[in-house]
Amino acid sequence: MSNHEHHENTAHKPVKRSGMSRRQFLSYTLGGAGAFMAAGMSLPMIRFAVDPILKKKAGGTWIKVVEENKITNDPQEFKFNIHQVDGWYVSDPELSAWISKDSSGNFFALSPVCKHLGCTISWNTEKNNEYVCPCHNAHYTKDGKNLTVAPKPLDEYELKIDKGWVYLGPIKANTRV
Numbered sequence: 309m310s311n312h313e314h315h316e317n318t319a320h321k322p323v324k325r326s327g328m329s330r331r332q333f334l335s336y337t338l339g340g341a342g343a344f345m346a347a348g349m350s351l352p353m354i355r356f357a358v359d360p361i362l363k364k365k366a367g368g369t370w371i372k373v374v375e376e377n378k379i380t381n382d383p384q385e386f387k388f389n390i391h392q393v394d395g396w397y398v399s400d401p402e403l404s405a406w407i408s409k410d411s412s413g414n415f416f417a418l419s420p421v422c423k424h425l426g427c428t429i430s431w432n433t434e435k436n437n438e439y440v441c442p443c444h445n446a447h448y449t450k451d452g453k454n455l456t457v458a459p460k461p462l463d464e465y466e467l468k469i470d471k472g473w474v475y476l477g478p479i480k481a482n483t484r485v
C-alpha cells in the first residue's frame with residue numbers, strides 16, 4: 309500500500325497531481341462558504357449567550373426604559389443597556405424591546421429575538437401589521453403569536469410602570485398568546 313502512495317507522489321503521473329489540486333481548490337471553496345455562514349450565525353449566537361445571563365442577572369432588577377406617554381398602540385422599538393457584572397468582567401450590552409399597548413390599554417414588551425434561529429424581527433416591514441423576521445420570513449402577530457416558520461411565540465419582558473416611566477425586567481415566555 310505504501311508503495312502505491314509513493315508512486316503517486318513521485319510525479320510519474322502528472323495527471324493525478326492536477327486531480328489533487330482541483331480537489332484542494334474545491335475544499336478551499338467549501339471552507340470559504342463555511343466560514344461565511346459561520347460569520348452570519350455569530351450575531352444570533354451572541355444573543356443566545358446573552359439571554360441566559362440576562363435571565364440570571366436581571367432577577368429583581370428593573371431598567372428604566374421610556375416615558376409612559378411615548379407608548380402607542382403601534383409597537384415601537386426601544387433600546388436600553390443592562391449593566392452586567394460577571395466575575396471580573398463588566399459590560400453594558402445593548403438590548404431592545406418592542407413596546408406597545410393592547411386594545412384595553414395594557415402595556416407589553418416583546419423581545420426582538422426570532423424564535424426560529426435568533427435573527428432580529430421588526431414590526432410592520434411588510435405593511436400588514438405583523439412582526440417579520442428577514443432571515444427566513446417568520447411572521448408574528450402584534451402579541452407575538454408565531455404565524456409562520458417559528459415554532460414558538462416571541463418572548464416577553466417583565467414590565468412595570470412607575471411614576472410615568474416604563475421599566476423592563478427579565479425575559480419570560482410569552483403570556484399573551
Ligand code: FES
Pocket residue numbers: 422423424425426427441442443444445446457458
Ligand atoms: S431566524 Fe427568524 S425566520 Fe429564521
